[in-house]
Amino acid sequence: MSFQTPENIETILKNLPAKPGVYLMKNADGRIIYIGKAKRLRQRVRSYFTNAAQDSQKTLRMRSLVCDIDFIVTESEVQALILEENMIKRHKPRFNVMMKDDKRYPYIRITWGDDFPKVETTRRIAKDGSRYFGPYSAMWAVQNTLRVLRKAFPYLTCDRTITGRDERACLFWDIGLCNAPCIGAVDREAYRAMIAELMDVLSGKSEAVVERITEQMHAESAALNFERAAVLRDQLQAIEFITQKHKAVSPKMTDHDVIALARDKNEAVVQIMFIRNGKLIGSDSRPLQNADDSSDEEVISQFITQFYGESADIPRELILPGEIEAARIIERWLSDKRHTSKVQITVPQRGNKRQLIQMAHENAIEAMKMLKAQWEADSTRQEGALALLRDALNLPRIPNRIECYDISTTQGTAIVASRVMFVQGIPRKSEYRRFNIRTIDHAGSDDYQSMREALTRRFQRYVNAVENPTPPAPGKPDRDETWRLLPDLLLIDGGKGQLAVAEEVLAAFDLTERVPVAALAKRYESLFMPGRPAPVMLPRDSVALYLVQRIRDEAHRFAITSHRKQRQKLGMASLLETIPGIGSKRRKALLKAFGNSIDAIRAASIEELCAVEGVSDKIARDIKELL
Structure with a gap:
């Protein structure tokens, strides 16, 4: 029997971000059984649940036990690797390969306390006056960094006692990888100045160094010293590579918790990242209730007191996004x-530290998206929300089919009405429709008339589908079904005015008793119903309110998207029709032939333009000249 991915896991897989990070697979007891890293979380985690995984018995055993998947988004793959290693050490998952020896992360150490500092690698940080940079994911990463750095800053690697009076330098002097203070080629001050610039680069403070080398390179080039200019150019390239690939940390390793907040209407998620000994060892997201009427400062303050009231692990520093x-x-x-x-x-x-806040905020946003996706996929919650909505609005039945309408325009141009369809609380995008409004014959916008036209056209199609049904072609879907089925609730984005228009249209089609209607006003998220003087106010934490808000927001999103496309078409049309000989028919033919792209029409040759039906040689030349 083939493996069937559980519904909750399928929901997680569909909504994982395509970003680098670490993922944690958990069993039915909530225990982490596997931790991995990925360049793109979505692709990597999904690979465990495809047919390609059939060849691995370990994967087959592991995925059969997975009941939940958590993830942490990181800034880069290197961060994901370091985080993965820390978390594997901490949790020791059953299906991870474990190293027997507990190795420390490698660092770059610069013995700044010496007269002629050396650049070395180490896995231990000591209070010896040296400067430390790292940690790095592996020793090979340190070696790569030093190999590049040495081209820009030819530092010492030998064990000589530097007096400046040696007779000969070593081979590294000959190949440009040491500036030979041993023979006095540079003195103590010049050598230490070079090492100071090296430390600036490792610390991310390379601007002054780059500026100095750039000026020197230009001066050498102007003096026709091209070989020296080429050496300086190579140094600049090495510095650029280091500043892009690596980041330094403070040698004073401290413990931090980084807290960020993501909000969406009455939803709030706090993300907390745990940094211990300078390493990110874990992250957690906590959804909060009753946060919709509270400020960010109050939400974070309440979270801190509740979270750390039960925690025995208190960090040295809390890093917050704002004052509390x-x-x-x-x-x-x-x-x-x-x-x-x-x-x-x-x-x-x-x-x-600000970058850590941004990273935590990004994780909070992704956690909120995942919580919403899981909520939408939870059929029990959907049923509960629909039942609450029925009771609150006193509907005759569960509103399994909800149609919502919204209007989008810019100063009365390109007016578009959108219809979105939610079936059993889930968007059914195959039944989304848009209406290009045509009956506004005066300047400016008219939301009421726009809504009247959209609803009239919708229910006229209902009448046509019932009275003159079109039989579907064999094997093809019934295209009239979306119009023939009446909604259990007609939801309008607006207030009393829009509601009155909807009532008028329903009465014109004799559907007042068959189609319940409500208007959702944005200001107080209140629902207006026919025959009710006071609006219906759903509780702020109600799943029914969350459902109607989401439906309204989806209608708004779809309307805006459709409106932008319409404006783009109008812009292209107006530009083409300024050309003599181009009317509506030729404009449509040109846009169709060149993929609705003015740039493609502009770049086309005379011959390609003439190949379009109705475009003569003269018109083609006018197009080339005027565009």
């Missing part, structure tokens, strides 16, 4: 819980 009230009091409270040292709350505006 009572920050100093919370610092004292956390310091008392930590015992060993003071806890500090910081709000970085730039630098590495």
